Amino acid sequence: MTVHSLYIFDRHCNCVYYQDWHRTKPPKPAVEGGILPAVSRAVTPRAASSDGNTTSTFTSPRNTLNLSSGIVVAVNEEPQARNAIEPPAQPPSSTGLPFDEETKLVYGVILSLRNMVKKLTKRDEQFTNYRTSTYKMHLYETISGYKFVMLTDPRADSVRFILRQLYSGPFMDYVVRNPIVDMDSREHGIDNEYFRASVDRIIRGLSIFQ
Template sequence: MTIYSLYIYDRHCACVYYHDWQRVKPARPAIEGGILPAVSHEVTPNTNTPAAVDPSRRNTLMSLSGVVVAVNDEVPRTPLPNATSSPSLNSGLPFDEEAKLVYGVVLSLRNMIRKISGKDEQFVNYRTSTYKLHLYETLSGYKFIMLSDPNADSLRFVLRQIYSGPFLEYVVRNPLVQMDSKEHGIDNEYFRTSTDRMIRGLSVFQ
């Protein structure tokens, strides 16, 4: 069993964070203008401008020390290897279309369950032959969605831990992160590193 990827959506239905671990095919970069900046450098549209520098490495507040960590915006970022040269690895949908499909599936299933079973029932996961989708929704409207091996147990508690731990610590309580702006993702190096460490430490992760 293993964990494939994590998506976070805000209350405006926009994907504000993405992280993958063991995808069979790498995520295809989004079309320029299709996603918010700083969602993930792996799916950011390829450009040759200084703005392509990873925004997650700028304006980040380390909560324990109060030190602001900044990186020169003019330092060019090394492009991802084979980002456009291998059609076999990038034959799927662009990431912005993939993110819309994931959110659409969750929204449709959640609405269907509410109409059939009533407001007391919650949609928390569903399983297919190739993956299992897990959902945790916060009171503020953020949706944490994780894709895992179909044989994995419910990982809703893991999504809740991500929210109550790294998300609150490095995103909500970080005054330099633009929350709910409709213009920017929420990625920063501390949140990404902490989330990655948490997922790799799980017994379900192989």
């Protein structure tokens, strides 16, 4: 069993964060203007440089919040942990959808199944996961409207408690309580390497992670 990928959607239906681990094919970069900046280096559109080569438009974080001291720290250089967490962006494969189209499908599945559950049960029941022959999708939705979506091996048990842990732990510590992060912004993804490193550490520590 394994963990494939993690998406976080905000209250405006935008994908503000993406990270993957055991994905068989690298995601295609989104089209220019298709996603918010800093969602992930692997899916950020690559702009053509003056010599015709493509370069990533991902912007590195310049400010983070030190959890232990509560002091805002200016970061002048990219942390070394970045390369260990996320490999350099891959060239687009010949098959598959651009990442912005992929996120629309993922969000559409969540919305459709959630509405179907409410209509069929006639009660205020929550959609938490569903399974196919190739993957299992897990959902945790916060009161503020953020949706944490994880794709795992279809044999995996529910990881909703892990998604809740990501929200109550790293997300609250490095995003919500970070005075530099605008929580109602439609212009930027979660550009915080402390959050990304913490998520990576939690996921790699799971028993289903191989």
